[in-house]
Every structure is written in structure tokens, then in C-alpha cells.
Amino acid sequence: MTLPVTLEHETTVISKDGKKSRTETVAIETPFKVALNDETIGASMVLPTGLQEFGVGFLFGQGYIQTKEQVKEVYVCPEGRISVYADVETTSPKEVIITSGCGGTGKISRSMLEDAFEPLAECQISLDEIEKFILEVLHRSDLGLKTHCIHACGFWHEGRLAAFYEDVGRHNAVDKVIGAILMGKIPAKGAIYTTGRLTSDMVLKCARIGIPIVMSRTAPSSLGLAIAKRAGVTLAAYARPHRVNCFHAHERIVS
Amino acid sequence: MTLPVTLEHETTVISKDGKKSRTETVAIETPFKVALNDETIGASMVLPTGLQEFGVGFLFGQGYIQTKEQVKEVYVCPEGRISVYADVETTSPKEVIITSGCGGTGKISRSMLEDAFEPLAECQISLDEIEKFILEVLHRSDLGLKTHCIHACGFWHEGRLAAFYEDVGRHNAVDKVIGAILMGKIPAKGAIYTTGRLTSDMVLKCARIGIPIVMSRTAPSSLGLAIAKRAGVTLAAYARPHRVNCFHAHERIVS
Numbered sequence: 001m002t003l004p005v006t007l008e009h010e011t012t013v014i015s016k017d018g019k020k021s022r023t024e025t026v027a028i029e030t031p032f033k034v035a036l037n038d039e040t041i042g043a044s045m046v047l048p049t050g051l052q053e054f055g056v057g058f059l060f061g062q063g064y065i066q067t068k069e070q071v072k073e074v075y076v077c078p079e080g081r082i083s084v085y086a087d088v089e090t091t092s093p094k095e096v097i098i099t100s101g102c103g104g105t106g107k108i109s110r111s112m113l114e115d116a117f118e119p120l121a122e123c124q125i126s127l128d129e130i131e132k133f134i135l136e137v138l139h140r141s142d143l144g145l146k147t148h149c150i151h152a153c154g155f156w157h158e159g160r161l162a163a164f165y166e167d168v169g170r171h172n173a174v175d176k177v178i179g180a181i182l183m184g185k186i187p188a189k190g191a192i193y194t195t196g197r198l199t200s201d202m203v204l205k206c207a208r209i210g211i212p213i214v215m216s217r218t219a220p221s222s223l224g225l226a227i228a229k230r231a232g233v234t235l236a237a238y239a240r241p242h243r244v245n246c247f248h249a250h251e252r253i254v255s
Numbered sequence: 256m257t258l259p260v261t262l263e264h265e266t267t268v269i270s271k272d273g274k275k276s277r278t279e280t281v282a283i284e285t286p287f288k289v290a291l292n293d294e295t296i297g298a299s300m301v302l303p304t305g306l307q308e309f310g311v312g313f314l315f316g317q318g319y320i321q322t323k324e325q326v327k328e329v330y331v332c333p334e335g336r337i338s339v340y341a342d343v344e345t346t347s348p349k350e351v352i353i354t355s356g357c358g359g360t361g362k363i364s365r366s367m368l369e370d371a372f373e374p375l376a377e378c379q380i381s382l383d384e385i386e387k388f389i390l391e392v393l394h395r396s397d398l399g400l401k402t403h404c405i406h407a408c409g410f411w412h413e414g415r416l417a418a419f420y421e422d423v424g425r426h427n428a429v430d431k432v433i434g435a436i437l438m439g440k441i442p443a444k445g446a447i448y449t450t451g452r453l454t455s456d457m458v459l460k461c462a463r464i465g466i467p468i469v470m471s472r473t474a475p476s477s478l479g480l481a482i483a484k485r486a487g488v489t490l491a492a493y494a495r496p497h498r499v500n501c502f503h504a505h506e507r508i509v510s
């Protein structure tokens with residue numbers, strides 16, 4: 001099932017030279033409901049790609065699903081519903097915090113912020129790998145260049161780009177990668193790279209799923225950094241093909 | 256009351272030349288609860304500035320507050336609570352959609368997406384005004400340049416920059432402007448400019464409060480555009496000092 005991800009729209013460019021018509025490509029943002037064991041948990045605006053992964057990652061982000069073993073089946077109805085079946089009780093986190101971040105999840109429970117983290121798998125990435133990783137993510141799709149409204153997210157495992165997702169929200173793109181981990185498509189042991197900022201919830205969900213290396217094209221916030229420090233996650237910001245600025249646990253990056 | 260908005264952090268820059276220490280400035284993202292008439296409605300991660308406005312705008316974004324007349328008093332406790340008192344019933348929207356967008360609100364009710372909009376006030380902005388507006392917003396603060404983790408939002412009314420707010424989330428920054436409108440600090444009749452993308456919820460809250468001209472440094476999504484068309488809002492994207500690319504209702508922009 002492939003749903004359209006862009007539409008064309010006639011715009012008017014206004015400058016000192018007057019008004020001129022132009023055709024722009026616009027990213028499609030569409031509401032999808034996410035249900036867990038036939039109970040609707042929420043609805044989110046998404047770019048309609050990687051919807052199975054999104055549904056699972058969304059439920060993980062909000063604390064409904066914890067492990068890969070819990071996930072049983074996922075169905076996507078193109079009319080706007082993602083149905084996840086999992087061995088879990090469908091209870092909501094008690095106290096939720098709405099996050100500053102872009103994206104699908106939008107809320108996290110206070111306990112997720114305060115609970116201890118599991119130890120992370122040992123893992124390293126070299127500067128040469130980082131170069132390949134970033135270039136492959138940035139060149140994989142022209143949707144971002146066309147619409148200026150897309151975040152990309154990739155996952156690097158054992159020397160290759162193992163997953164690539166895009167979304168209107170930086171969070172949703174990360175949720176799709178996390179959903180791929182929970183669906184057994186990729187392992188958590190590797191590096192994630194996002195074009196979005198690393199605010200609290202972005203780092204939190206990566207730490208909770210057990211990704212040891214979290215990289216971004218841009219900056220972390222104070223709470224994103226604090227979570228990385230507490231979880232022991234390598235936080236590499238301003239990541240470029242030849243250079244990263246590591247805010248925590250730089251020993252996992254080798255030159 | 257002034258709370259710190261940045262912290263300094265020692266980072267490690269890793270390149271082919273080896274590892275070097277560096278000091279980076281990080282934007283502070285901190286959780287604040289928002290209460291309406293002593294009932295806690297939610298909590299959100301924010302940059303701790305313009306907190307009164309944020310609290311009011313947050314409650315508007317989620318449909319608890321509708322009009323300026325309802326807002327009575329706002330108190331901010333620096334330990335993390337914004338208390339808004341308003342002449343409203345504190346009932347939650349029935350069916351909520353979690354948004355793709357950055358930011359505080361994170362959810363909107365389905366009825367907000369589907370309800371009719373009030374007619375907008377007549378309003379125009381010239382290219383000369385747009386130039387001043389954008390340059391004033393971009394030069395007003397160096398927090399974004401220092402941290403790479405900040406969205407700015409300004410409001411233009413009768414030839415001058417009437418409001419300016421910043422936040423880690425593009426949504427929160429818009430919520431602060433909308434809070435300023437609901438607190439009677441600025442009128443809704445004018446132009447808003449944001450450095451963030453115009454996804455559905457960004458355009459929706461501007462349309463609901465009655466802002467006729469919505470401008471962004473970057474792109475709209477399909478649903479942001481659809482809401483602008485339905486509400487009759489002027490949607491000007493890729494806004495630069497000498498040029499805007501108008502996706503709807505360009506007649507409010509005069510050269």
C-alpha cells in the first residue's frame with residue numbers, strides 16, 4: 001500500500017518585481033488513529049509512510065508497549081487507522097508531560113523521565129562510518145529538498161544504513177525507527193541520526209529502547225542532554241560527514 | 256522574575272584532526288505544569304520566558320479558553336507551575352488528535368479541525384513592512400544563534416513589532432503570542448511570523464484566534480494549507496525580507 005506523500009499547489013511569489021505564479025510541492029500531513037488491541041489510544045498527524053512502524057513506535061513513546069516480544073501484529077487501514085496487537089495491558093501512563101518537541105508522541109509520562117535506564121549494549125562508530133551514514137541519509141530521498149517540511153531519520157548497524165524513515169514531525173521519524181526495532185526489523189545496538197533537534201523526548205525514547213549512539217544534524221536542549229547523561233547515551237550534535245560535536249560519552253566515537 | 260534560559264556545557268569535537276574540547280551554550284528546556292482554576296490540565300516542556308502568555312496560549316491551543324474576556328488572572332510559580340484563572344468550565348475536548356508539530360500544545364480536538372471559522376478582520380501588510388518585521392524578529396535575540404535550538408515568533412501590528420517570543424518548540428513560541436493576544440497585550444488583527452514550519456496545528460490556532468496573516472521562514476504542510484484555505488488566512492511561506500511565497504489569500508500582501 002502506497003499513499004501519496006506530496007501534492008502540488010499554485011502559489012504567488014510576491015517581491016518588488018510584482019506577483020508571479022509558481023508551483024510548489026507540499027508534504028502531506030494526515031491524521032491517523034493508533035489503536036492497541038482494538039482500543040483507540042490516540043490520533044496523530046503523520047506523513048503516510050512507514051505507518052506500521054509509526055504505530056508501534058508511537059505506542060512505545062507513550063509507554064503502552066515496552067518490548068519487542070510484546071508486539072504481535074500490525075495492520076494499516078489507509079482510511080486512517082493503524083491497529084497494533086500486543087501482549088500488554090492498555091493502561092495509560094498516570095501523569096503525562098506534553099513535550100516541547102515536534103511530533104507524534106507529544107506526551108511522555110513523568111515516571112519515564114525519572115526511572116532508571118537499562119545498561120546499553122557496547123557499540124562504537126568510526127568517523128568514516130559517520131560520513132557514509134550521514135551522506136546516505138541526506139541523499140536517500142529528495143522529499144525534504146522538495147517540500148522543506150520533512151525530517152529524516154536513519155539507523156546505522158554494522159557498517160550499513162539499516163533503516164531510513166521520513167516524516168513531517170522529527171518525532172514521528174524517530175518513532176518509525178523505534179517501531180522498526182520493536183518489529184524486529186533492526187536491532188537497537190547501533191547509531192541513530194536525525195535531522196531534528198534532540199529535545200528531552202527525542203533522547204528519552206532512544207535511551208529507553210537501548211540505542212547507544214544518538215546523533216543529530218543540529219542541537220540538543222538542556223533536558224535532552226541531561227537524559228543522555230543519566231542513561232549513558234552518546235549524544236553527538238551538529239553531526240557532519242567529517243565532524244561531530246559530542247555532548248556526552250564521546251568514547252563510542254572513534255577516529 | 257527571570258529564570259535562566261541557557262547553560263554552558265563542555266563538549267568534545269571529534270574530527271580527523273582528533274578530539275578537542277569546546278564550550279557550547281545549550282537552551283534550557285524545563286517542565287512547567289499548567290493549571291486552570293486550580294485544576295492541573297497538563298505539563299509542557301518550555302523555554303522559561305513569557306510563561307504567563309504561554310500558560311494562556313497553551314489552554315487556548317487545547318480548547319479550554321476561547322476568548323480574551325474569559326481570562327482573569329495568571330500566576331507563575333518558578334518551581335514549575337503556571338496558574339491561569341478564567342471564566343470557563345474546565346472540560347477537556349472530547350476527541351483529541353496528537354499533532355505532528357513541535358510544541359507545547361501537542362493535541363487538538365477533532366472539532367477544532369472541522370468547525371467553521373469566524374470571519375477575519377481586514378488587514379494588509381506591505382513588502383516594506385515585511386522586511387522590517389522579519390529583520391526585527393531575526394535580530395531581536397541571539398539565543399537562537401547561540402544554541403541552534405530555539406524558534407522565534409513575532410507579531411506585527413500597525414507598522415511595528417508588537418510582540419516577540421522564543422521557545423524550544425515552534426508551537427510554544429506561537430502559544431506565547433496567542434497568550435499575549437488573550438491577555439490583551441496585543442490585538443489579533445495583524446501578522447504573525449514564525450521561524451517554524453506551518454503544520455496543521457500552527458495554522459489552526461492562528462486562524463481560531465483570528466490572525467489574518469500567517470507568515471513563516473519555511474514551509475507549510477498540506478493540512479496547514481488546507482486550514483488556511485478554509486479559514487481564509489493569508490499563508491505566506493519562505494518569507495524573506497524582500498520576497499514571500501504566498502500559498503493562499505495573497506491579496507493581503509501589497510507591494
